[in-house]
Amino acid sequence: MNKNTTEEQSSCLVNRRDFIKLSGSAVALLANGNLKRNVFAAWQSRRPKPKNILLIFTDQQHIDTISAGGCQYVRTPALDQLKTSGVSFTKSYSANPVCSPARSCVFTGRTSSETAVYVNGRPIRSDIPNLGQWFSQQTDYETFYAGKWHLPRSYTSDIPGFKVINTGIGGFGYLCDTVMSRACEGFLRNRSKSKPFLLVASFMQPHDICEWLRLNMDNPQEIRYPQLVEKFPELPDNFEFDENEPGVIKKRRLGNEPFKGKWNKEQWQYYRWSYYRNIEHLDAEIGRILQALEDCGHAKDTLIVLTSDHGEGLAHHQMVRKNTLYDESAKVPLLFSWPGHISENRTDSFHLVSGLDIMPTLCDYAGIKTPKNMRGRSLRSILESVVFSWGRTIITEVSSNTGRMLRTQRYKYITYKDNLVEQLFDMRDNPGETNNLATSSKYASYLPEYRRMLEDWESRLDVPPNVPNADVWRRKG
Amino acid sequence: MMGVIASEAISIVRCPEIATAFKKGLAMTIPQIKCNRVVAVQILYIQENAMAKKKSQRTIVGSPLTPTLLDELGALSNFPPSSEDFKPDGNWVNTYRIWTCHGYRESGNDNVGFLRIKRLINSQSSLTLKVHQEVLQADALVNIIEATIECRNNQLASPIQWKISSRFRSADGRYISELSSNDNGAAAEGLDRSAGDWCLFEAVQRLKISKETVLAFDMLEGLSLLKKDQRLSYRGLYPTKIGGENIPLHCFVQLGSGILPCEYWLDDHHRLLAVASMNKAYILDEQAEKITRQILEKERKSYEKRKSSQRK
Numbered sequence: 001m002n003k004n005t006t007e008e009q010s011s012c013l014v015n016r017r018d019f020i021k022l023s024g025s026a027v028a029l030l031a032n033g034n035l036k037r038n039v040f041a042a043w044q045s046r047r048p049k050p051k052n053i054l055l056i057f058t059d060q061q062h063i064d065t066i067s068a069g070g071c072q073y074v075r076t077p078a079l080d081q082l083k084t085s086g087v088s089f090t091k092s093y094s095a096n097p098v099c100s101p102a103r104s105c106v107f108t109g110r111t112s113s114e115t116a117v118y119v120n121g122r123p124i125r126s127d128i129p130n131l132g133q134w135f136s137q138q139t140d141y142e143t144f145y146a147g148k149w150h151l152p153r154s155y156t157s158d159i160p161g162f163k164v165i166n167t168g169i170g171g172f173g174y175l176c177d178t179v180m181s182r183a184c185e186g187f188l189r190n191r192s193k194s195k196p197f198l199l200v201a202s203f204m205q206p207h208d209i210c211e212w213l214r215l216n217m218d219n220p221q222e223i224r225y226p227q228l229v230e231k232f233p234e235l236p237d238n239f240e241f242d243e244n245e246p247g248v249i250k251k252r253r254l255g256n257e258p259f260k261g262k263w264n265k266e267q268w269q270y271y272r273w274s275y276y277r278n279i280e281h282l283d284a285e286i287g288r289i290l291q292a293l294e295d296c297g298h299a300k301d302t303l304i305v306l307t308s309d310h311g312e313g314l315a316h317h318q319m320v321r322k323n324t325l326y327d328e329s330a331k332v333p334l335l336f337s338w339p340g341h342i343s344e345n346r347t348d349s350f351h352l353v354s355g356l357d358i359m360p361t362l363c364d365y366a367g368i369k370t371p372k373n374m375r376g377r378s379l380r381s382i383l384e385s386v387v388f389s390w391g392r393t394i395i396t397e398v399s400s401n402t403g404r405m406l407r408t409q410r411y412k413y414i415t416y417k418d419n420l421v422e423q424l425f426d427m428r429d430n431p432g433e434t435n436n437l438a439t440s441s442k443y444a445s446y447l448p449e450y451r452r453m454l455e456d457w458e459s460r461l462d463v464p465p466n467v468p469n470a471d472v473w474r475r476k477g
Numbered sequence: 478m479m480g481v482i483a484s485e486a487i488s489i490v491r492c493p494e495i496a497t498a499f500k501k502g503l504a505m506t507i508p509q510i511k512c513n514r515v516v517a518v519q520i521l522y523i524q525e526n527a528m529a530k531k532k533s534q535r536t537i538v539g540s541p542l543t544p545t546l547l548d549e550l551g552a553l554s555n556f557p558p559s560s561e562d563f564k565p566d567g568n569w570v571n572t573y574r575i576w577t578c579h580g581y582r583e584s585g586n587d588n589v590g591f592l593r594i595k596r597l598i599n600s601q602s603s604l605t606l607k608v609h610q611e612v613l614q615a616d617a618l619v620n621i622i623e624a625t626i627e628c629r630n631n632q633l634a635s636p637i638q639w640k641i642s643s644r645f646r647s648a649d650g651r652y653i654s655e656l657s658s659n660d661n662g663a664a665a666e667g668l669d670r671s672a673g674d675w676c677l678f679e680a681v682q683r684l685k686i687s688k689e690t691v692l693a694f695d696m697l698e699g700l701s702l703l704k705k706d707q708r709l710s711y712r713g714l715y716p717t718k719i720g721g722e723n724i725p726l727h728c729f730v731q732l733g734s735g736i737l738p739c740e741y742w743l744d745d746h747h748r749l750l751a752v753a754s755m756n757k758a759y760i761l762d763e764q765a766e767k768i769t770r771q772i773l774e775k776e777r778k779s780y781e782k783r784k785s786s787q788r789k
Contacts, residue, residue: 075705075734155615158787165656166645167615169589172577172756174737178699179612179620182643186656211756212737214580218539225730225738257537274755280735284702 049367050338051301053141053198054293055131055358056082057106058282059099059148059173059207060322061308063092063331065279069347073233073276078287079335082306084345086337087383091348093407095355095375096397097310097322097329100150102355106307107131107151109359109374111397113463113470118401121152125464129371131359132161135198138368142195144187147180147202162200172211173204174281181285188292198362201289206278209312213271213320217257220267232269233276238432239268241317244439246414246421248399249324256320268315275314300339303365307358308332316432323398325405325414325423326433330396336361342383351382352394352407373462395457401469406450406457413438413450417472422447535581542578542753544726544742548719550586552576553760555720556750565682565747570595573678573752573759574768575612580756588772589613591765594678603637604628608675611769617648617777624700626676631669632684633694634676638663641700648780662700670694677709677731678759681741682749686727687711696733707733712740726750 064071068080069088095105100120101112107130112118116125124130132143145162148154155168155176166183168176184201191197223229241253253259258268286306293299309332313319316328323329334353336342356376363370364378381387396405402417412433414423424438424446437443455474463470540546547553563569572593579585590612597605608624624641628634638661645656664671672680672694684690691710698704712728724744731739739754752759762768 153615157616157618165653167618169577169612169614172579172589174755175575175577175589175612175757176614179614182620182622182658182699183645183656186643186645186658189658190655208737208756211578211580214537214539215541215578215756216539217537224541225732228732260537261539274737277735277737280704281737284698284704284735288702 045367047367048341050303050341050365051196052298052303053362053365054289054302054304055198055200055362056286056289056304056306057103057147057200057202058306058308058333059202059204060209060310060312061206061279061282061333062275062312062314062328063090063333065206065276066333071276073272074279074283076279076283078283078290079306079333081290082286082304082335082337083347085339086304086335086342086344087346087348088336089334089348089351089353091351091407092307092332092334092353093330093355093394093396093405094308094310094332097324098398099309099322100152101397102309102332103150106309106355106358109356109370109376111356111375111395111461111463113397113401113467113473114373114375114461116464116467117151118397118467120150123152130161131198131200131362132159134161134359134363134368134371135366136161138363139198139366140196141198141366144197144199145202146184146187146200147177148204149202165199168204173206173208173278177203177205177282177285181288184289185292188289188296188298191296193297201286203282203285205282205285206275206312208278208281209271209275210321212274212278213257216267216271216274217261220261220263223266223270228270228273229266231273232266233272235265235268235272236314236316236432238316238434239318240434241319242434242436244421244436246416246419246423248402248416248419252324253317253319258318258320268318271320272315275312303336303338303342303362305358305362306333306335307355309355317434325396325398325403325412327412327431330398330405334358336379336383338365343385346385348382351379351390352392352409353379353382354394354396375461393453393457395454401467401473404454404473406454411446411450413447413454415451415454417469424450535583538578538580538582541738541740541755542758543715543740544717544719544751544753547576547751547753547758547760550578550582552578552586552758553719553751553762555722556744556761557763559744559746559748561746563746563748565679566598568597571678571749571761572763572765574762574765575610575757575759577757588768590619591762591769592675592678592759593766594675596679599627600630602630604630604634604679606634606675606679611766613769613773613776617773617780619646619773620644621646622699624675626673626700628673628676628679629669632680632692633670633672634680635669635671635694636662636664636673636676636697636700639673639700648777660701672696672707673700674698675700677741678749678752681709681729682743682747684709684711684729686743686747688713690729696736698735702735704733704735707731707736717742 066079067076068083094102096102096112101117104115104117104124108128135141135143143162144165145159146166147168149159157164157167165187166180310322311329311331313328354376357379360370360374360376360378364380394407406413412425412427422438423436425433458473575590576588593609595607606626610622612620621644626639627637640661642659645653694707696704696707709731712730714725717724717726727743729741737755742751743749750761
């Protein structure tokens with residue numbers, strides 16, 4: 001039997017089977033090595049492809065900020081709509097919980113140490129293609145970008161691989177997100193239905209909480225609007241923090257506005273209340289885009305992905321903003337929706353997923369190969385309920401390439417360069433990360449294992465020489 | 478590779494900021510232009526140290542924006558002279574400069590556009606507001622919103638029907654038709670407890686200055702996004718210092734879902750002088766349009782220069 005005949009027969013075999021059944025068995029067979037790769041590739045290429053892709057990117061969105069996800073402090077009809085129409089992940093982590101580094105990971109599928117964007121305001125290494133460049137080369141999607149970029153400039157009309165449809169103004173979500181969503185609305189309403197697009201709508205909100213902190217640091221004893229006090233959200237259960245933290249975290253906490261301004265309990269609550277109002281503002285602007293998508297008949301043909309660059313401290317561990325590896329900063333919302341193709345209203349609380357998975361997932365949906373050296377993997381099989389369990393660990397980088405988080409299903413291990421204090425949390429029994437097990441003799445054997453896993457991961461990365469501490473991580477182990 | 482790094486090193490050392498960093502001891506070693514890796518890493522440390530030092534020298538504002546604070550931050554020096562003839566329920570035009578604050582006293586605070594609202598009396602029961610707003614974007618792009626709103630002559634100036642357009646003009650002065658949008662709308666029957674954000678700029682000037690003034694309503698922001706459960710109330714009379722003069726101003730505050738607290742500041746003639754919400758302020762300024770045009774022109778030139786150097 002010649003090769004062509006084998007492929008034809010294989011493809012007939014594929015066609016005769018029910019899609020879902022095949023998907024499940026194909027993955028299983030591939031895993032066992034019993035299904036030839038080219039058969040699998042043929043099956044993969046015949047899977048439906050969304051006509052359009054909309055990637056909604058938010059800035060500094062805490063994972064628990066969606067009303068339909070159980071957050072009682074906000075009203076979020078647009079986010080609710082996205083959540084209930086698709087799959088959302090509760091164990092979704094930023095690959096680096098800082099603006100530019102996280103964005104570089106989402107838009108390339110590579111770690112921030114590899115993209116050389118280990119701090120804010122650096123460009124992506126030129127030999128790594130971004131999503132726009134890759135899709136422009138490999139697909140017939142026309143690629144557009146609206147809003148915040150931050151690689152390196154926050155707002156620019158010049159983004160490699162994308163046609164920029166709006167630029168925004170620096171640093172202020174309330175004004176520029178409105179202009180950006182109006183631009184996206186115009187774009188969607190004027191766009192011919194026959195031309196496929198990939199649109200990134202990148203919002204600044206709820207990042208305005210950073211300005212709020214600077215504009216409300218002082219006089220915590222005088223709540224400006226006493227009538228609001230009864231509406232303030234409670235403080236989180238893990239408001240208190242562990243004294244035995246790495247020095248870098250203690251230093252960051254003391255440098256933040258709440259400690260400089262000597263905040264009381266009510267001021268912390270007021271800050272939380274204000275953050276949720278920023279979320280509602282964001283939600284309304286997302287709603288404008290979703291409405292335009294619906295009105296123009298694109299809604300059923302469009303794969304929508306929503307994620308954020310990083311989370312927000314939101315008073316957990318008495319932290320604000322990002323740049324730590326606690327869940328509040330490191331976790332981000334990750335939602336996928338494509339009516340009729342992605343499971344509806346499903347919350348995935350099992351799989352560990354990362355911002356590094358977005359690029360491979362989008363490539364998978366577009367029916368193209370990924371750029372080389374992806375560090376994440378496609379989530380398609382999870383989204384379409386083909387695969388129900390995965391074992392993996394997630395690695396997150398942070399703080400100018402000085403920190404690492406290794407997350408397994410059960411535990412989280414955190415280590416910083418030049419810091420003897422390591423952290424180990426049992427995420428099942430202590431999800432608030434208040435009990436550091438790293439000093440307990442009972443868990444002493446865990447640390448070498450996690451160090452080894454980290455070393456193994458680092459050894460596979462392609463980190464350019466101008467990235468600080470690259471050698472430290474390869475050696476650390 | 479070596480050549481590139483070496484030349485980068487030289488150009489960065491020549492940069493005044495880095496040179497200052499050396500002088501202040503932020504960078505302890507002069508880059509050794511022998512090994513590209515060491516040089517590159519050292520340069521990055523120097524850059525980051527210099528940037529961190531610059532950032533750490535900024536002063537946090539610390540308090541919410543008020544007219545006094547706007548004066549302190551240089552966002553205004555005075556308001557247009559008050560006119561005894563100003564009638565909130567007459568025909569008038571108010572132009573506001575849109576100013577945003579990054580939360581530091583020294584940097585990141587800019588004028589980013591203007592908002593012009595023209596009030597026209599229609600009849601005893603209705604009035605018309607003509608809105609024109611321009612917001613500057615990076616690279617000399619401008620978003621232009623124009624709206625005509627027929628409003629009830631009630632406390633909230635509740636919108637009855639409206640037309641709105643959003644257009645974008647690029648650095649070369651051309652309109653980008655692919656991004657334009659137009660909408661016509663009308664309020665459902667009986668919706669007399671609704672307001673629009675621009676309508677409130679008009680309505681607040683007609684409200685009774687009294688602690689008893691408390692209005693509850695839903696708001697149609699930008700004539701498109703519904704923000705429910707809003708309350709507008711009178712906060713009080715506050716001593717305010719502007720341009721060295723003490724001027725007491727009245728303050729109303731709007732609180733509600735989907736917005737940060739928004740304060741409306743009025744003089745004794747019920748003229749709305751400033752609106753401040755979190756990191757943005759609308760400041761009554763007859764020169765607002767002219768200032769916006771000047772900034773745009775400057776940005777356009779800088780953009781052209783950037784483009785030209787990129788082409789070279």
